[in-house]
Amino acid sequence: xxxxxxxxxxxxxxxxxxxxxxxxxxxxxxxxxxxxxxxxxxxxxxxxxxxxxxxxxxxxxxxxxxxxxxxxxxxxxxxxxxxxxxxxxxxxxxxxxxxxxxxxxxxxxxxxxxxxxxxxxxxxxxxxxxxxxxxxxxxxxxxxxxxxxxxxxxxxxxxxxxxxxxxxxxxxxxxxxxxxxxxxxxxxxxxxxxxxxxxxxxxxxxxxxxxxxxxxxxxxxxxxxxxxxxxxxxxxxxxxxxxxxxxxxxxxxxxxxxxxxxxxxxxxxxxxxxxxxxxxxxxxxxxxxxxxxxxxxxxxxxxxxxxxxxxxxxxxxxxxxxxxxxxxxxxxxxxxxxxxxxxxxxxxxxxxxxxxxxxxxxxxxxxxxxxxxxxxxxxxxxxxxxxxxxxxxxx
Ligand SMILES: Cc1cc2nc3c(=O)[nH]c(=O)nc-3n(C[C@H](O)[C@H](O)[C@H](O)COP(=O)(O)OP(=O)(O)OC[C@H]3O[C@@H](n4cnc5c(N)ncnc54)[C@H](O)[C@@H]3O)c2cc1C
Numbered sequence: 001x002x003x004x005x006x007x008x009x010x011x012x013x014x015x016x017x018x019x020x021x022x023x024x025x026x027x028x029x030x031x032x033x034x035x036x037x038x039x040x041x042x043x044x045x046x047x048x049x050x051x052x053x054x055x056x057x058x059x060x061x062x063x064x065x066x067x068x069x070x071x072x073x074x075x076x077x078x079x080x081x082x083x084x085x086x087x088x089x090x091x092x093x094x095x096x097x098x099x100x101x102x103x104x105x106x107x108x109x110x111x112x113x114x115x116x117x118x119x120x121x122x123x124x125x126x127x128x129x130x131x132x133x134x135x136x137x138x139x140x141x142x143x144x145x146x147x148x149x150x151x152x153x154x155x156x157x158x159x160x161x162x163x164x165x166x167x168x169x170x171x172x173x174x175x176x177x178x179x180x181x182x183x184x185x186x187x188x189x190x191x192x193x194x195x196x197x198x199x200x201x202x203x204x205x206x207x208x209x210x211x212x213x214x215x216x217x218x219x220x221x222x223x224x225x226x227x228x229x230x231x232x233x234x235x236x237x238x239x240x241x242x243x244x245x246x247x248x249x250x251x252x253x254x255x256x257x258x259x260x261x262x263x264x265x266x267x268x269x270x271x272x273x274x275x276x277x278x279x280x281x282x283x284x285x286x287x288x289x290x291x292x293x294x295x296x297x298x299x300x301x302x303x304x305x306x307x308x309x310x311x312x313x314x315x316x317x318x319x320x321x322x323x324x325x326x327x328x329x330x331x332x333x334x335x336x337x338x339x340x341x342x343x344x345x346x347x348x349x350x351x352x353x354x355x356x357x358x359x360x361x362x363x364x365x366x367x368x369x370x371x372x373x374x375x376x377x378x379x380x381x382x383x384x385x386x387x388x389x390x391x392x393x394x395x
Contacts, residue, residue: 003029003122005317006143006156008130008169010039012102013289013306014162015109015124019059020314022113022121026321029122029154031145033129033163036110043193043266045102046218047072047203047300049391052307053098061108068219069100075389077376078206078253080369084376085202091379091386099203101218102303133159133172137283157284160313162306164290165275173282183348185272185296186357187211190227190235192243196262198223205298205354206251207372209365212355213250214298215259223262228355235267243267272296272351274344279333286313286332293340298354299347300389308394309336335395346388 005021007014010032021028032039048056048069056062073096074087088096113121128147135141136159143154161169198217206213211228218224225247229238244261251259276293280286289306312335316328328335353371357364375381 001029001152001154003027003154003156004321005029005158005160006141006154007031007160007162008133008143009161009163009167009289009291010106010110010124010126011162011164011289011306012105012109012303013291013310014160015106015113016055016059016061016307017160017162017288017310017314018113018122018124019061019109020310021317023059024314024318024321026317027122028160030113030124031128031130031143031147031154032124032126035126039126040103040107040110042106043101043103043191043224043268045297045300045303046099046216046224047304048098048100048105049304050095050097051391051394052304055307055311056105061105061112064104064108065098065100068104069098070217070220072097072099072202074202076200076202076204077372078204078251078256079208079372081253082376083253083256084372086375086382086386086389088386088390091383092390095390097300097390099217105303130163130168133161133169133285136172136285139284141284158317159285160310161285161287161291162289162310165294167291169285169291170277170287172285173277177279177282179278181274181276181278183274185351185355186231186359187228187355188231188233188269188271189214189297190229190233190238190243191266191268191270192223192225192227192247192264193218193266194223194225194262194264195221196223196260197221199257199260204251205350206253207354207356207368208250209356210246210250212298213247215247215251223260229269230358231271233269235269238267240264270297272298274348276337276340276344278337280309280336281329281333286329288313288336292336293344295343295347296351297347298350299343301343301347304391305340305343308339311394312336339392339395342388342392
C-alpha cells in the first residue's frame with residue numbers, strides 16, 4: 001500500500017488530520033488498532049476551547065456540536081466552604097468554551113470519514129495495529145502493521161504519529177535524538193459517569209481538605225464527576241453510595257445546590273501525569289497529540305492540544321503540497337512546543353493548586369488556599385486563569 005500521509009491512530013488527532021488533508025486534496029490512510037465501537041466509546045475529554053470549536057466548524061465537523069454542545073461562559077471555584085465564579089467573556093474579551101464529549105466528537109469524525117453523511121473521506125482501517133515505523137528519517141518512511149491476521153506495509157511520504165501516549169510512533173525516534181520531560185503526581189482521579197442531570201450550570205472545581213473534586217457534565221442528562229484518590233486505588237473499593245457521599249462533602253459550600261444522585265454507569269481510575277517528548281519531528285515522522293505530550297486533565301487541555309498540533313501539521317503539509325516549501329514543516333516542532341509548554345504550565349498550576357498532596361504540610365495547605373483567594377479577589381489573577389482555560393490564541 002502507498003499513500004502520501006500515513007496516519008497512525010483514529011483518536012481526535014488522527015481523525016481531524018485526515019479530514020483536514022482530505023479537504024486539501026492530500027491523500028492519506030488512517031490505521032487504528034481498535035475496533036470502531038471501542039474508539040467511539042472511550043470516555044475521556046469533554047471541554048472544547050473556542051479555537052477547537054472553530055476548527056471543527058471550519059472543516060465541516062461542527063453541525064452536531066452546534067446543535068448539542070453546551071456553551072459555558074464560566075467555571076466555579078470552591079474552597080474553604082466558599083464559592084467563586086470566574087466569568088470567561090468578561091475576563092477574555094468574549095471567549096467561552098463548549099461542553100461536548102470526546103466520544104461524540106470521535107463519532108462525528110468517523111461518520112464523516114466513512115461517508116455516512118455524504119462523500120467518503122480517506123481510507124480508515126479499524127483493527128489495523130501499527131507495529132513499527134521503519135526508515136522514519138528517509139523520504140519514504142514505512143509503517144509496518146497487522147490487519148486481518150496479515151502483516152502489511154504502508155509506504156508513505158510522511159508518517160503522522162497520532163497514536164496516543166501508549167502508541168508506537170514515539171519509539172521510532174532514536175533515543176539519542178530525543179529529550180523527555182516527565183512528572184508523576186502522588187494522586188489519581190476516580191472518574192464517574194452518572195445518568196443524572198448535572199447539579200450545576202457550569203463546571204465546579206473544588207479544593208477540599210479531604211481532596212479535590214470536579215463536577216463536570218457531558219450533556220443535560222449525563223454528569224461526569226471526579227474525586228482525587230490515592231495512587232493505586234481499586235475502583236471496587238468505592239461503592240456508589242461512598243462515591244456520592246464523598247462528592248457531596250467535597251463539593252459542599254455555603255448556599256450551594258445539593259448534589260443530585262443517580263445511577264452510575266462507569267467508574268474508572270486515572271493516574272495523573274505530565275509528559276513531553278522533544279522534538280515532535282524526526283525526519284518524515286511527525287508526532288501529534290498525546291503521542292508527544294500529555295497533561296493532567298485538571299486544565300482540560302489534552303484534546304485541545306491534540307487539535308492545535310494537527311492544525312499546525314495540516315497547514316505545513318498543505319504548504320508543502322502546494323508550493324514545495326518546507327518552511328512550516330521545518331518549524332512544526334518548535335511552533336507546537338511553544339503552545340504545549342504553556343498548556344503544561346497551566347495544567348500543572350491547576351493541578352498543584354487544587355489537590356492537597358498526601359504528604360502536604362499545613363504551610364502548603366495555607367499557600368493553596370491563599371492562591372485560590374488571590375484568584376477570587378483579583379481581576380488580574382482571575383483573568384490569567386480564564387485566558388488559559390478558554391485557550392491561548394492559535395499561532
Ligand atoms: C479521564 C480523562 C479526562 C480527560 N479530560 C480532558 C478534557 O476535559 N479536556 C481535554 O482537552 N482533554 C482531556 N483529556 C485528554 C484527551 O482525552 C486526550 O488528550 C486526547 O484523547 C488525545 O487525542 P489523541 O488523538 O492524540 O490520542 P488518543 O485519543 O489516545 O488516540 C490515539 C489512537 O491511536 C490508537 N492507537 C494506539 N496505538 C496504536 C497502534 N500501534 N496502531 C494503530 N492505532 C493505535 C488508539 O487506539 C487511539 O484510538 C482527558 C483524558 C482522560 C484520560
